[in-house]
Structure formats: C-alpha cells, structure tokens
Amino acid sequence: MDIVFNGNWKIRKANLLAALAGNFTQTRVFGDIKTAGKLSATEANLNTLFGRQERARLELGQPVSKIIMSLNYKTNKFGILVRNTRFGETGVRFLNPALNPDENFSSKILTDLSLSYTPKSWLTFTAGANNIFDVYPDPIKDPRNTQEGVFIYSLEASPYGFYGGYYFVGIGIQLQKR
Numbered sequence: 446m447d448i449v450f451n452g453n454w455k456i457r458k459a460n461l462l463a464a465l466a467g468n469f470t471q472t473r474v475f476g477d478i479k480t481a482g483k484l485s486a487t488e489a490n491l492n493t494l495f496g497r498q499e500r501a502r503l504e505l506g507q508p509v510s511k512i513i514m515s516l517n518y519k520t521n522k523f524g525i526l527v528r529n530t531r532f533g534e535t536g537v538r539f540l541n542p543a544l545n546p547d548e549n550f551s552s553k554i555l556t557d558l559s560l561s562y563t564p565k566s567w568l569t570f571t572a573g574a575n576n577i578f579d580v581y582p583d584p585i586k587d588p589r590n591t592q593e594g595v596f597i598y599s600l601e602a603s604p605y606g607f608y609g610g611y612y613f614v615g616i617g618i619q620l621q622k623r
Contacts, residue, residue: 447466448466450466459519459521460520461516465513466512473504474504497540501547511532514528515528516528525559529554530555530605531553534552535550537601550602551583553582553605557576557577559574567618568617569617570615571615574610574611578610581607584597
C-alpha cells in the first residue's frame with residue numbers, strides 16, 4: 446500500500462512544498478515449490494533450489510515500511526530541501542541456523558539536506574549531503590555470519606548503502622531552445 450500526502454503553500458514571497466509518503470509492504474511466498482521437469486522433487490532439491498534462505502530474501506530482505514517526509518522551501522534565488530527517510534526492519538535467514546544464526550536489523554532514519562542558489566533563471570548551484578548524519582545499517586551480530594570477517598553489514602538485508610554520508614556540490618544549467 447502506498448500513501449502520499451503533499452502540499453504547496455505560498456508564504457509571502459516564498460514557496461513551501463511538503464510531502465509525506467509511505468510504502469507498506471508484506472511479501473509472503475505461498476504454495477508448493479516446483480522443481481524443473483527432469484529434477485526429482487525431493488526435499489533436498491526443494492530446499493537447495495528455494496530454501497528458507499531464498500524465501501527470507503523475498504520476505505525479509507526488504508523493509509516492510511518506508512516513510513519519506515520532505516520539505517522544500519524556495520524564496521527568490523535561494524532554496525533548501527530537507528528529507529527524512531525511515532527504512533523499516535529487515536532480516537536474514539540461513540539454511541542451517543545452528544551453523545549461521547538468523548539475524549534481524551532495526552529500522553533507521555536517514556536525513557538529506559541541500560541548499561541551492563539560482564542567480565539566473567538558467568543557472569543553479571547546489572551543495573548538500575545525503576545521509577548527513579552518517580547513519581549505517583546494524584552490523585552483523587554473529588561472527589559466523591561475516592564470512593570470516595569479510596562482511597560487516599548484510600548484503601541481503603540493507604535497503605540503503607553502508608558507506609555513510611554522501612556530500613556533493615553541483616551546477617545545473619538549463620539550456621534554452623532557439
């Protein structure tokens with residue numbers, strides 16, 4: 446289910462755009478697992494082709510909710526954008542929980558901020574940051590799930606990157622047709 450609310454208000458000589466959007470998803474695998482015609486439908490084949498790990502990638506690998514709130518304020522030649530995105534909980538399951546324990550990861554909120562300056566109608570300078578507070582996913586808790594220390598974060602259940610904040614400057618030029 447997707448829900449979106451947005452508004453646009455004039456405040457003196459400025460403009461405020463606000464949006465609140467939410468996505469709520471429940472993914473469940475149902476029915477029997479089918480094998481290829483020439484492959485016997487033994488328990489070993491069914492669990493190898495689509496076991497609890499693959500099922501969890503579909504059912505738990507993406508957050509059950511994602512909520513975005515953004516405010517965009519523009520006045521004369523200046524603008525500011527603030528956006529918060531909340532990613533819901535995720536999880537991973539392994540073929541053999543005795544060897545690799547299942548893990549769950551908490552929800553997180555990432556904040557983006559950008560400032561813009563438009564000296565001419567065709568020219569805009571922007572500076573900002575995505576994930577300005579340098580939020581990281583929960584690390585893998587059990588060392589047995591890190592592949593001998595290679596992975597700190599889950600590759601299967603991180604709905605956003607695990608490189609922290611991203612800072613940028615940019616120039617936008619709008620070309621006019623003649």
